[in-house]
Amino acid sequence: MSEQEKALKMLELLKGTGVSFRSFADCIGMNVESLYSYRSCPRRMSKEKALYIIAQIETIYRKEWEYIKQQMESLVQ
Numbered sequence: 001m002s003e004q005e006k007a008l009k010m011l012e013l014l015k016g017t018g019v020s021f022r023s024f025a026d027c028i029g030m031n032v033e034s035l036y037s038y039r040s041c042p043r044r045m046s047k048e049k050a051l052y053i054i055a056q057i058e059t060i061y062r063k064e065w066e067y068i069k070q071q072m073e074s075l076v077q
Contacts, residue, residue: 004042006072007050010057011035013071017064028056 001009014024025032038045058065 001075002042003047003050003054004038004045007045007053008039008042009075010054010068010072013068014057014061014064017061017067019061019064024057027060028053 011021011024015021021035022032024030025035057068061068
């Protein structure tokens with residue numbers, strides 16, 4: 001799984017915890033439309049942007065991070 005795909009999967013899992021894409025985008029100062037366009041074509045997202053999104057999820061959404069981390073680990077197995 002590429003970093004871009006990983007970031008998008010984590011965003012989907014974050015959404016499942018009740019945090020909308022808009023809320024996440026507003027929180028990190030990102031255009032929500034960019035997140036939607038990345039969903040349709042993950043290659044548009046740079047690796048650096050993907051790593052930034054992952055880091056922001058981990059930093060800002062600590063409670064949700066444990067769930068996301070657990071779910072991502074189960075996908076790998």
